[in-house]
Amino acid sequence: MANFFKDNDDIQFLLMHMDLGTLARTVEEDFRFAAEFESAPVDEADAVENYRLVLDSLGRLSGDFIAPRAESVDREGNTLNSDGSVSYAKGIAESLEKLAQAQVMGFTLPHRFGGLNFPNVIYSAAIEIVSRADASLMNIFGLQGIAETINAFADEPIKQRYLHDFSAGKVTGAMVLTEPDAGSDLQSVKLRAFKDANDRWFLHGVKRFITNGCGEVLLVLARSEPDRGGGLGLSLFVCDRGPTVHIRRLEDKLGIHGSPTCEIFFDNTPCEIIGERQRGLVTYVMSLMNGARIGIAAQSMGIAEAAFRVARDYAASRAQFGVPIEKLPAVRDMVIDMKLAIEAGRALLYETSRVVDREIGCMKAVENPPQDKELAKQLKNDSRKYKRCAGMLTPMSKYYCSEMCNRVTYDSIQVLGGSGFMRDYPVERHARDARITTIYEGTSQLQIVAAVRGVCSGTAENLMAEYAEQSYTPEVHDLLERLAEGRELLKKGVAFVKDNGNDYMDLYGRALVDVAIDLINGYLLCRQASTNVEMQVQTAEPGVAIPMRQRKAQMARRYILRNAPKIEALVDMVCAGDKSTFTAYEVLAGPVPTD
Ligand SMILES: Cc1cc2nc3c(=O)[nH]c(=O)nc-3n(C[C@H](O)[C@H](O)[C@H](O)COP(=O)(O)OP(=O)(O)OC[C@H]3O[C@@H](n4cnc5c(N)ncnc54)[C@H](O)[C@@H]3O)c2cc1C
Structure with a gap:
């Protein structure tokens, strides 16, 4: 069982x-x-x-x-x-x-x-x-x-x-946003929403890449204001999958084969508006996508966990050169790093989900504020704080967990060697399924664009300052010092980027977000190492169990000490000021192939 x-x-x-x-x-x-x-x-x-x-x-x-x-x-x-x-x-x-x-x-x-x-x-x-x-x-x-x-x-x-x-x-439902000319840039959505003489709404046009577009209830982003370009011309509609909704094609794709990806033609489909006109993208879809991004982070965790378990088992049972391959440093290093990346990702995902829950709780509470003025003020401040943190942590989680699950599934195949490439083992499926996670619900590049704002505006630093105030076991005090050093480096990188303008921020946003995530995860792992929870966990040695907090302390140590030089190198790169991406693209990328 x-x-x-x-x-x-x-x-x-x-x-x-x-x-x-x-x-x-x-x-x-x-x-x-x-x-x-x-x-x-x-x-x-x-x-x-x-x-x-x-x-x-x-x-x-x-x-x-x-x-x-x-x-x-x-x-x-x-x-x-x-x-x-x-x-x-x-x-x-x-x-x-x-x-x-x-x-x-x-x-x-x-x-x-x-x-x-x-x-x-x-x-x-x-x-x-x-x-x-x-x-x-x-x-x-x-x-x-x-x-x-x-x-x-x-x-x-x-x-x-x-x-x-x-x-x-x-x-079941579907989130119907993407069109041939509107992918990352949803402000370009063209699908038309119009009213008839009786004031009823209809949809006309094509959507593509829609997961479960064959579902019964479709939420459709459409242009309700024909004369208004951009996001403010868009509203959100709900319709049933009736006779005017035509699935024209199912995509033939690399992974997630059980999930139907549909191209849909709406042929004057009756629908109803959700909420207010013109708030479709700016309010409703943003909210929908934030939830969905956490969902993809969680999906990534599941894929990574599945792949890791196969690799862990294989590393113990496969022998080469007369020993189980897990005895070989290169293999055991991969196995440990996979496990650590998964636990770091889970820490970030759960923290993000917690913050989102607090954000929603505060929003509801603000609707009926307490009589006490001080309490009401505190509630408003909390509400703003959680909103800012959720706005940063959500894209961070989606980015980190999806990239992590691609690395983990890639390494799982590597641990299995040739067998990993074969369909005899599920890791090739895991790797194919993983590939989409960095693309849909906003590509990694788009997550970075969203997260870097929080890093550069001080949200990340404030959050980490709050983490640093919590109580920790003495066992991780030296690690907290390393994290504090990392925060100083991050501040230096942020200041440099801000001095060099928005294009520079776009260019080096990934490095800054990587540093911020590594530091946040470091704090979360140190907190886990300082837990009050009494729980024994098995080690790989048969019959030997240790307290979870001891395992977490070792995980935090490896995570933070191994990332410290990486953080330094990333900040050095950011502050080196190389702009060849802007100045030498034509030479470095070469011409567009003509054949
Ligand atoms: C299997 C699958 C299921 C999907 N399910 C749904 C669904 O249910 N509903 C739905 O509406 N959509 C869905 N999509 C669409 C998905 O959300 C888009 O494919 C995704 O947002 C990227 O858009 P695009 O494919 O048009 O790529 P593009 O937007 O053309 O991007 C191409 C490249 O340019 C980069 N790029 C674009 N803009 C920027 C920027 N500002 N900064 C930096 N880099 C940038 C991207 O990161 C990417 O590397 C699905 C897609 C797939 C493949």
Whole structure:
């Protein structure tokens, strides 16, 4: 009996290490829903127990049911039928049915729509667990953000029409943004939204690369103001997948074969507007994409975890030169670095999810501020702080976890040697599935553009200053000094970049964001090493277990000490002032090939 929740000691640890009780109190609004809904928790302990129960059952479903189907899903893919309908791969259809039965398709939706009303931290854990079993299924499971957007911004009748069905798993959704000429640059969206004489909205035009475009409920970004270019000419609409929605093609792609990627033609499709006109991109889609970015970070974690486990096992069992290959320094180095990168990524993802939960909690609380003026002021300040931090940590998580999962899956194949290249092992599938994570929901380059603002405006420094104020075990005090040195270097790099203008910031943004992430992760790992949680974890030595905090202290040490010279080198590069990218492109890149 495999259980992808129970067998993951890091997830188990983090759920104890984090203050889930406080998060539960926030999302349950002091447990006021318990009086009205039987499923709502009555107190912190009840809520946390419920989170564990749901993750446990999802862990079993993922381990026993979804994972064994992943290979056949990958080989079979989806089918575009002659009548324009799409059939999922058999394993995907079966797993979706099981997920609906398990009542986990409304993870963060409110109780009143039949949702679980769980915090994002738990949703992130759930996405990782499902992705580890089958990354392509996660694409459909993870589209719960469609329902969240409807819940956050649509009028009540629209919520009533769709949200119960989402929670019950009767419908799935799609996020319909991209067009042939509007990818990263969504401000260029052209698909037309227009009104008829009876004031009803319709959609006309083409969208491409739409995950689960065959889903029943489509959220579509469209140009409602024909005379207005840019983002302010766009509104968000919801429509059913009726007879005027034509799936013209399913993409034939490298990975995530179980996730149908559709080209859609909307032929005067009736629809309804979400929220207010002209706020489609600037408010609603930005919110939708931020949630989805955390989802992709969690998906990346699941893929990396799956690949690591295969490599870890292989490194112990494969012998060359008379020894298991894990005895060879080059191999054991890869194995350790994979594991460390995964735990660093998970630390960042959970912290990001926690901050987003706090941000949402503050936003709700600000709507009904306390009478006490000081408390109300504090609440407003907190709300602003969490918003700024979430705005920076979200793209950081998406960037770090997706790039990390590509490195980990690449190295997994390397650990397996020739066998890793063959379809006999799942790591080649993991590597193919991983590749998309740095592209959709905004490429890594776009995540850097979003994150570097927070690094250069002081949000990263303020956050780290707050981390530095927390209490730590003496065992990591020397590491905290290294982190403090790193922060000084980062300040130097930021000052240099600011002096050299926006183009320079675009050019060296990646280096600054890399440094900031390494430092933030360093603090998070030091916090984990200083945990109060009493938990024993197995080592590779049979029968030998040690306290988790001891393992985390060693992880923090390796992570911080190995990154320190890298941070110095990155800041040196930033401050060296090389502008050949601007001045010598024509020479360095050479001509465009003509054949
Ligand atoms: C499998 C799959 C599923 C998808 N699912 C969905 C979906 O469900 N809904 C949806 O709406 N879309 C979806 N997409 C579309 C996806 O979000 C876009 O492909 C992605 O945003 C990139 O857009 P593009 O492909 O047009 O690349 P482009 O925007 O053309 O980018 C090409 C290159 O230029 C770089 N670049 C562009 N602008 C900048 C910039 N300002 N700064 C630095 N670099 C830049 C990019 O990083 C990239 O390297 C999906 C795509 C795929 C492949």
